[in-house]
Amino acid sequence: MDDIETLKRRAGEAAAGLVRSGTVVGLGTGSTARYVIAAIGRALADGTLTDVSGVPTSAACERMAREAGIPLVELGAAGVDIAIDGADEIDPALEAIKGLGGAMTREKIVAAAARRFVLVADATKRVERLGERAPVPVEVLRFGWRRTAAALASLGCTPRLRGGEAAPALTDNGHPVLDCAVPAGFDAAAFAAAVDTLPGVVGTGLFLGLARTAFIAGDGDVVRLERGGAAS
Amino acid sequence: MDDIETLKRRAGEAAAGLVRSGTVVGLGTGSTARYVIAAIGRALADGTLTDVSGVPTSAACERMAREAGIPLVELGAAGVDIAIDGADEIDPALEAIKGLGGAMTREKIVAAAARRFVLVADATKRVERLGERAPVPVEVLRFGWRRTAAALASLGCTPRLRGGEAAPALTDNGHPVLDCAVPAGFDAAAFAAAVDTLPGVVGTGLFLGLARTAFIAGDGDVVRLERGGAAS
Numbered sequence: 001m002d003d004i005e006t007l008k009r010r011a012g013e014a015a016a017g018l019v020r021s022g023t024v025v026g027l028g029t030g031s032t033a034r035y036v037i038a039a040i041g042r043a044l045a046d047g048t049l050t051d052v053s054g055v056p057t058s059a060a061c062e063r064m065a066r067e068a069g070i071p072l073v074e075l076g077a078a079g080v081d082i083a084i085d086g087a088d089e090i091d092p093a094l095e096a097i098k099g100l101g102g103a104m105t106r107e108k109i110v111a112a113a114a115r116r117f118v119l120v121a122d123a124t125k126r127v128e129r130l131g132e133r134a135p136v137p138v139e140v141l142r143f144g145w146r147r148t149a150a151a152l153a154s155l156g157c158t159p160r161l162r163g164g165e166a167a168p169a170l171t172d173n174g175h176p177v178l179d180c181a182v183p184a185g186f187d188a189a190a191f192a193a194a195v196d197t198l199p200g201v202v203g204t205g206l207f208l209g210l211a212r213t214a215f216i217a218g219d220g221d222v223v224r225l226e227r228g229g230a231a232s
Numbered sequence: 233m234d235d236i237e238t239l240k241r242r243a244g245e246a247a248a249g250l251v252r253s254g255t256v257v258g259l260g261t262g263s264t265a266r267y268v269i270a271a272i273g274r275a276l277a278d279g280t281l282t283d284v285s286g287v288p289t290s291a292a293c294e295r296m297a298r299e300a301g302i303p304l305v306e307l308g309a310a311g312v313d314i315a316i317d318g319a320d321e322i323d324p325a326l327e328a329i330k331g332l333g334g335a336m337t338r339e340k341i342v343a344a345a346a347r348r349f350v351l352v353a354d355a356t357k358r359v360e361r362l363g364e365r366a367p368v369p370v371e372v373l374r375f376g377w378r379r380t381a382a383a384l385a386s387l388g389c390t391p392r393l394r395g396g397e398a399a400p401a402l403t404d405n406g407h408p409v410l411d412c413a414v415p416a417g418f419d420a421a422a423f424a425a426a427v428d429t430l431p432g433v434v435g436t437g438l439f440l441g442l443a444r445t446a447f448i449a450g451d452g453d454v455v456r457l458e459r460g461g462a463a464s
Contacts, residue, residue: 074376074378075375075376076378076379077378077379077381077382078382079379105373105431105432106373108431109373109375109376109379109380109431109432110376111431112431113376113383141337141338141341141405141434143307143338143341143404144338144341144342144345146306146307146308146309147307147308147309147311147341147345148341149309150309150310150311151344151345172375173375174406192429193429196428196429197424197425197428198344199337199340199341199343199344199435200337200341200435202373202434203431203432
């Protein structure tokens with residue numbers, strides 16, 4: 001059986017194969033997306049790819065992309081051609097939960113700005129229903145966070161301040177995160193709509209309607225899934 | 233004819249009359265809300281009110297409340313009993329635009345956390361339709377703001393970075409603001425719903441479904457309006 005790093009690497013390298021010369025690429029954050037960055041860097045170094053620039057979604061990803069030799073640009077009004085990122089959970093319709101790494105809001109800005117958004121993951125991230133195992137991370141303003149947590153709880157979830165009150169974990173935007181455990185029968189679309197309207201919420205880790213393609217690495221193979229389509 | 237400061241003072245003092253002893257009050261920010269703070273401070277000083285604490289919605293309002301002698305508390309999970317704040321535009325249904333002062337996101341957190349939210353304004357702030365004169369302020373993450381501006385523009389408005397690119401104005405939360413001029417026939421509810429789902433948006437100055445009461449000072453009198461009710 002292949003180890004999990006091998007699976008992550010295979011999924012990342014398969015997705016990197018979608019990147020074309022002369023494009024701007026959104027670079028995701030995390031343990032699988034790093035293999036995408038490494039693969040693009042190698043393709044630029046050996047000349048397989050030319051004139052590719054990257055938009056990093058976190059400080060960590062920015063460092064990694066610099067080391068890989070990928071020229072970086074700021075996200076412009078025109079968006080990016082393609083964005084490739086990992087996920088914590090992916091359901092059969094390619095809806096996803098992201099944010100265990102805390103970069104979900106920037107990642108979602110880039111994903112929504114991409115003409116094609118691609119998920120990469122090992123097979124352990126596939127779920128039948130979102131929220132089965134992962135909490136939904138919600139980035140919130142520090143101001144009034146207890147009230148925002150109460151408002152989230154009233155929607156039926158169980159929020160927990162990431163890192164605890166003594167030393168809350170902060171995103172690159174400087175905000176705390178409430179990890180919201182959701183009940184069985186969770187309706188991701190309804191929850192996302194309700195949470196997005198709550199004052200004090202900066203963003204959620206629910207990536208709905210965004211991914212068009214996913215590369216999922218299982219034992220021995222990488223499956224490519226298309227939104228609304230069949231596995232290939 | 234009364235000058236505008238007199239009108240603001242009268243509206244603020246009328247609203248402050250709703251505050252009861254033993255309650256927690258959300259304190260708004262701005263040139264009319266300051267008269268609410270001053271009136272509550274005087275009532276605490278002369279014993280008309282006792283055991284009132286305030287939740288400030290900005291650094292400026294916090295200083296003012298300290299000077300007025302109002303004990304301050306953080307916004308807790310239980311919210312506040314009443315919040316009183318100014319507005320840039322108020323329509324006949326008591327829907328409002330706020331945010332020319334840049335404090336709208338914290339103000340909205342407090343307004344939504346209030347059992348009663350009260351608006352105070354001089355009569356020049358009344359409009360038939362929201363967006364007639366004031367732009368809709370949208371607080372956004374600095375990351376990808378050009379792309380967020382493009383996404384806002386695709387909803388039909390004309391966004392403009394407050395303060396300009398060389399020295400953007402920042403909110404107390406540290407974020408820039410896009411002032412979005414809206415076209416005639418603007419549908420505030422549809423716009424708010426669309427904007428709230430955009431990644432990169434922290435909050436908007438549209439206060440819809442929040443105000444229950446408004447005190448509007450015109451020449452010689454203060455009109456009290458109730459949501460869904462008549463003037464008194």
